[in-house]
Amino acid sequence: MVINESALYKGQLWCAYELKDAHGRYNEEYRLFMRKESQKNMFICPDCKEPLILCAGPIMEPFFKHYDNSECIVRVSTAQRRNAAARRELYHLLRDSFPECTIELNKRIEENLTADLYVSGDTIYMAVCYLGYEMKLEEWEQKHAAFEAHGITDVWFLNDKQYTTPNITTFEYLLSKYYPILYYLNSDQAVITLKELVTVPGTSKTARFTKRYPIEELILEKNGSFLCDFDECRFAQAKILEESYQAKIREEEQKAAERREAYALLKERIQYHKEKNEKKNNMISDKQAANPLTQSAHLDKPAVVRKNMDGGELSQKTMKMTSIQELWDLKPLNGPGSLIKAAEYNRYLSLKALNKKLSVIEDTQIREQMIQNAIDLLSERLDAYHWKTVIAL
Ligand SMILES: [Zn+2]
Numbered sequence: 001m002v003i004n005e006s007a008l009y010k011g012q013l014w015c016a017y018e019l020k021d022a023h024g025r026y027n028e029e030y031r032l033f034m035r036k037e038s039q040k041n042m043f044i045c046p047d048c049k050e051p052l053i054l055c056a057g058p059i060m061e062p063f064f065k066h067y068d069n070s071e072c073i074v075r076v077s078t079a080q081r082r083n084a085a086a087r088r089e090l091y092h093l094l095r096d097s098f099p100e101c102t103i104e105l106n107k108r109i110e111e112n113l114t115a116d117l118y119v120s121g122d123t124i125y126m127a128v129c130y131l132g133y134e135m136k137l138e139e140w141e142q143k144h145a146a147f148e149a150h151g152i153t154d155v156w157f158l159n160d161k162q163y164t165t166p167n168i169t170t171f172e173y174l175l176s177k178y179y180p181i182l183y184y185l186n187s188d189q190a191v192i193t194l195k196e197l198v199t200v201p202g203t204s205k206t207a208r209f210t211k212r213y214p215i216e217e218l219i220l221e222k223n224g225s226f227l228c229d230f231d232e233c234r235f236a237q238a239k240i241l242e243e244s245y246q247a248k249i250r251e252e253e254q255k256a257a258e259r260r261e262a263y264a265l266l267k268e269r270i271q272y273h274k275e276k277n278e279k280k281n282n283m284i285s286d287k288q289a290a291n292p293l294t295q296s297a298h299l300d301k302p303a304v305v306r307k308n309m310d311g312g313e314l315s316q317k318t319m320k321m322t323s324i325q326e327l328w329d330l331k332p333l334n335g336p337g338s339l340i341k342a343a344e345y346n347r348y349l350s351l352k353a354l355n356k357k358l359s360v361i362e363d364t365q366i367r368e369q370m371i372q373n374a375i376d377l378l379s380e381r382l383d384a385y386h387w388k389t390v391i392a393l
Pocket residue numbers: 045046047048049050066072073
């Protein structure tokens with residue numbers, strides 16, 4: 001069957017989709033009138049100039065057909081017939097968006113390049129294409145480049161029913177490289193969905209921002225974008241994403257502050273218990289001092305026992321103070337076993353530094369004073385906590 005979507009009527013191109021509104025309802029008076037015109041052979045094929053028959057039944061979308069004996073070329077493929085509802089909806093969208101322009105269906109631009117709908121007028125050259133199914137990737141790239149080479153703005157609508165999963169197809173990805181916002185037409189519902197990939201702040205994840213519009217609420221502009229509130233809504237959506245991200249950061253900062261506070265409190269508590277224990281120990285040692293019989297050799301032992309280098313025996317707690325030819329026997333530090341080793345090592349390093357300092361001081365009085373100061377400090381600091389770092393003696 002040789003069919004057309006438009007015909008010449010009184011010298012002007014007239015589209016059969018004019019008989020319906022955007023929702024596919026016939027204007028009955030118009031249909032009656034045009035059917036009568038058809039029976040008077042008022043519709044002419046733009047290609048072969050033969051008269052056409054206007055078919056406007058209740059099931060199929062309205063179209064024109066040639067008389068049976070026609071030899072005219074096939075103008076509309078079966079795919080285009082299948083997409084007739086989508087083409088009718090897009091026809092109405094374009095007619096409402098560009099009332100001053102000519103809209104042609106199935107416009108052939110060049111060999112292998114046809115626009116489903118073609119809008120031309122003052123400074124407007126637009127090809128609108130509907131894809132019931134995805135086409136081959138490179139074929140699409142070639143068509144897009146060809147439209148561009150002709151100075152034609154190409155606008156693509158995908159079949160919404162083909163995209164039911166949240167993940168994008170390779171074809172959508174390819175299109176998104178050329179168009180920030182993709183268009184999906186649901187011809188059953190006369191709804192166009194706009195979708196844009198947005199990056200979720202602070203992550204590498206992409207989210208698809210989507211908004212549906214009844215087709216009659218949209219106006220297409222000549223650069224191929226829609227005049228609608230999509231951008232505002234998208235910014236609002238992006239702001240919500242951004243805000244939830246900021247809220248998450250604030251929450252984490254809050255948690256970190258709480259952890260720091262808890263740690264500081266814990267440190268204070270440890271200090272408090274340590275001081276309490278020290279007081280207790282002092283009381284015990286005072287008692288022991290009052291009673292010389294209970295006094296143990298260990299408690300009695302001074303923090304540093306100074307011996308001559310030649311005569312002294314070496315133990316693990318002996319520090320060689322070579323600069324003054326002495327051996328210093330040190331008292332073991334108190335505290336948890338896990339700290340003592342590091343603390344005693346720090347004390348060793350502190351004494352090593354002192355030894356070095358003493359070796360360059362010639363004034364005996366100053367040297368004796370330094371030694372005394374160091375011994376005082378060593379006597380005060382018998383707790384491993386005191387030797388968390390090296391101390392200047
Ligand atoms: Zn024809």
